[in-house]
Every structure is written in C-alpha cells, then in structure tokens.
Amino acid sequence: MYDYTRMKFELQYKDPVSAARAGEITTDHGVIRTPIFMPVGTAAAMKGIFHRDVRDEAKAQIILANTYHLYLRPGTEILEQAGGVHRFSTWDGPMLTDSGGFQVFSLAACRKLKEDGCHFQSHIDGSRHVFTPESVIDTERTIGADIMMAFDECPPGDAPREYAAKSLALTERWLDRCFDRYHRTQPKYGHYQSLFPIVQGCAYPDLRAKAAENVLQYDADGYAIGGLAVGEPTEVMYSMIEVVNAVLPQDRPRYLMGVGTPVNILEGIARGVDMFDCVMPTRNGRNGQLFTMEGTINIRNKKWENDFSPIDPDGTAFVDTLYSKAYLHHLVVCGEMLAAQIASLHNIAFYLRLVGEARKHIIAGDFASWKASVVPRLMHRL
Numbered sequence: 001m002y003d004y005t006r007m008k009f010e011l012q013y014k015d016p017v018s019a020a021r022a023g024e025i026t027t028d029h030g031v032i033r034t035p036i037f038m039p040v041g042t043a044a045a046m047k048g049i050f051h052r053d054v055r056d057e058a059k060a061q062i063i064l065a066n067t068y069h070l071y072l073r074p075g076t077e078i079l080e081q082a083g084g085v086h087r088f089s090t091w092d093g094p095m096l097t098d099s100g101g102f103q104v105f106s107l108a109a110c111r112k113l114k115e116d117g118c119h120f121q122s123h124i125d126g127s128r129h130v131f132t133p134e135s136v137i138d139t140e141r142t143i144g145a146d147i148m149m150a151f152d153e154c155p156p157g158d159a160p161r162e163y164a165a166k167s168l169a170l171t172e173r174w175l176d177r178c179f180d181r182y183h184r185t186q187p188k189y190g191h192y193q194s195l196f197p198i199v200q201g202c203a204y205p206d207l208r209a210k211a212a213e214n215v216l217q218y219d220a221d222g223y224a225i226g227g228l229a230v231g232e233p234t235e236v237m238y239s240m241i242e243v244v245n246a247v248l249p250q251d252r253p254r255y256l257m258g259v260g261t262p263v264n265i266l267e268g269i270a271r272g273v274d275m276f277d278c279v280m281p282t283r284n285g286r287n288g289q290l291f292t293m294e295g296t297i298n299i300r301n302k303k304w305e306n307d308f309s310p311i312d313p314d315g316t317a318f319v320d321t322l323y324s325k326a327y328l329h330h331l332v333v334c335g336e337m338l339a340a341q342i343a344s345l346h347n348i349a350f351y352l353r354l355v356g357e358a359r360k361h362i363i364a365g366d367f368a369s370w371k372a373s374v375v376p377r378l379m380h381r382l
Contacts, residue, residue, distance in 0.1 A: 007146070007194045007221040009253050015361075017368035019245065019272035022359045025222075025253055027146040028191035029086065029094045032061045034253060034274040035358055037265065037351040038096060040282070042066045043073065044089040046348065047282055048341040051091050057317040058349040059356070062146075063091060064277050067139055068100030068131075072122055076142040084144030084189040096277075097145040099136050101152040101198070101226070102258065113153060113170070133177035137185065137195075144189045149224060149257075150178040152198045157232030164202035171200050172214055179218050194221035196255060203232045205243045212247035222253040225273070229259045238267055245272040262291055262354055262378045266371050269358050281351050285343035288332045291350045295380025297325070299343065304329040311342070317349035 005028075013022040025032040039046055039054055044065045046054055054060045065085055070076075074088075082088035085095060111120035117132030133151045140148040152171040155164055175197050182195045197215040201207030215223055225244050228237045241256065248254055255275035256268050265276050281291070290297040292312050297304070304325040311328055312320040319342045331339035361367040 005192055007192060009222065009251065011251060013363045015270075015367040016365055018270040018371075020269045020358070020362050020367045021272060021274065022362040023253070023274065025094075025274075027094045027194075029092065029146055030061065032094055033359060035265075035269045035355045035362075036061055036275055037355045038062050038064050038275060038277040039348050039351075040064045040066075040277055040279045041089075041091075042279075043069050044085050044091070047286065047344065048337070049282075049345050049348070051089065053317070053345055054348065055091075055093065057319075057345060059316070059352045060093070060348065062094040062096060064096050064098060065089075065143065065145060066098050066100065066103065067136060067143065067149075068098075068103040070097075070143055071100070071129075071139050072124055076139055079144070080142050080188070084142075086144060086189070094147070095145040096147040097140050097143050097149060098257070099140065099149040099151040099198075100131055101149070102154050115170070115173075117151075117174075118153075133174040134181045137178055137181040141185055141188055141193065144187070144191075145193065146191065147194045147196060147222070148182075150175050150195060150197045152200055152226060154227050154230065155200070155202055157203060157228070157230040157236075159202050161202075161204055161207075164204055164207055167202075168200050168207055168211055171198070172211070175215070175218075196220055196222045196224045198224045198226040198257070199244050199248075200227045201240075202227060203236045203240060205240070208240050208243045209247055212244045216247070216249070220252065222255060222275075223248050224255040224257050226257045228256065229264070234264070237264075238271065241268060241271045241273060262351070263375055265351070265354065266358060266375060266378075269355070269362075270368070270371060276355070281347035282344040285345075285347040286340040288339070288343065289347075290343055291347050291378075292382070293350075293354075293374070294377055295382045296378075297382045299325065299329050300332050301329075311346060312350070315346060315349060316353050317345050319345050320349070 008026040011023045023034045136151040155167040187193045199211045201211045253274040256273045288300040307325040310321045361370040
C-alpha cells in the first residue's frame, strides 16, 4: 500500500512591518515557494500557451484546473483512463482543482441549490447534472490534483445578511460532508491529495470570523478564502482578508481565491495571503491589455502603432524582448491568434515575476517599503 505523506508547509520568513510571509509548500509533484500566483488552466490548459512555456518562461510552480469544466469535458471516465490530469495534460508539477463552487455561482440562471447539492444545466448542451459534496470529492479524486477544494456556495458580494448567513450554513454542512467523503476515499494515482476548506461569509466580519473558526476543526493542510472580488468594494475585500487571517493558523498556507489585479495581490500578500489565482492575466491579455511594473498598456491604442521598443524590456519571458509593441499592436488589430498568445504569456510571466519579487523583499525585510513604491506605478495607465 502506498505510504501517503501529508503536504508540508514551512513558514520561513515574516515581514517585520506587515503580515507578509514567505514559505515553502512541499507536494508529491514538487515544491512551491510562497507567496505564489497560480495560472488558471480551466480545462487543464492555459488558453493559447504551451505548458512548456508556462513552466520555463513564466516560471509557474503550480497551475489550476476546474472540476466543473473537466467533469463535463472530457469527463471522469477519460481522465481515469488517462491516469489523472497530470498524465492527461503532461503537466508534471503541482496542480490544484477548484471544486466548481464559483461556476455554480456564475450559473445562477440555470441552477438550483438544495440541501443535497447543486442541480444545474450544462452550459455546453443544457444537460442536467447534480453536484453533491460527495460527488465533487469523487470527481476531484479522479482528476487527481495535489490540492482539492471543498464544494461550497459562492454568494454575491452584496448579498443581504440573511442570505449570507443561510448560504454560509449550507456551505458548512456541505464542508462536513466533503471531509467525511475525503477521509473515506483514497488517492487513485500514487500521490497525496490535500483538501482545503473555503471560508465564506460575504462582507460580514462576524460571519467571516465564525466561518474561519469553524474550518479549524478539520486540521486541513491549508485554508482558502472565497467569495471575495465578486462585487464588494476593494477595501471591504481587504478588511475581510484581515478578519479571516487573524483566525487562520500561522503554520498553514492561506489561499485567496480568484484575486485579482497586481495591486490586489500585493495588498493580499501584505495581509498574510500565500496563494493566489485569477483569470485576469490571460483573459485581459486576449483583449490586448498588458501588465508591467510601470503600469498597464492597452496595446490596441494607436499610440503603439509605431513604437518599436520591446514589449517589456524588463520582462522575463522570451516574448517580452523578442517582439515590439508595434508588432503586437499590429497582431491585435488584425485579430491574429498570435497576439493573444504573446500577451497571455507576457502577463502570466509578469504575475509570477511580481510575486517572486515580493518574496525576495519579504526575505530581505523591506517588503512594506517596496510595496509602497511599486503600487502607485502599477496603477498607471500607459
């Protein structure tokens, strides 16, 4: 029988001024140095980018896949025949699977929440399905990611208190069922799988604190903060992070789900978050928006038409210095597929570079002053 070893987290450095921290997560597929950004590969792929480039050019240490989308296509039978998502996609590093809770939130028009789970219609063909806490854990076991997320409801950021409290109670009942199923099942592919609970509670500090206290009973390998950046003001998001991280243990990684802009990420790090994911680098890249340390570029603008300087002279991916702004502008205007590939790779590499720089400054002890100097520049529109 395989000897499963729990995921490990070593907290290595703390910033003397803020709550920022640096550490290492050890999984069976490799080590993750935190703070870290995790590129989103919804269907086990980053749109338009080879895994090779995500790993070697962007320096990604862990990527995401989504349970909802993989459940619908290609389906659990194919994934199990392939030997799990690592072999299926050829990504040999750590992976995390979202549970589909956010997709449930986004499918409000064609889903119904019940005590047993979520009844929904596929966005692909309208077919009817049910996600229960138990079935989601079974699906995530079959997908085989190193980190699995518990099934929850993600309410809107401006939800009334009565709805938020009712939603949290349902999420907590589902969470108990998730962990019961998790402990009754085993990994399928010879590597350990962690299960992270998700702290919900909308924008209500007492609900957030209650939810954070509740998840401690599971002694999980890590903890996630969900239901933020879904319509609430940015300052409310930051305050909710502070409420939750005041309760969550210091010796486990904290994952802020679906956030966000480069400034959001630095502010999250300053409040003690270790892990981030967001579709923004690739989605915005496909629309011609580039993130740089000097601000954001809309490469569609005519001002770049005859700018033959590199896309980002300080960038770390090969596309940053190989191609000019004028050439990328031309590709975007023409609707060339290559435009989205270049911009997406640049943006993912930038996000990884940003959290890598944050880690260096946490280790050096000057993260707070570095962040204060960087944030105004990041907010520029070039």
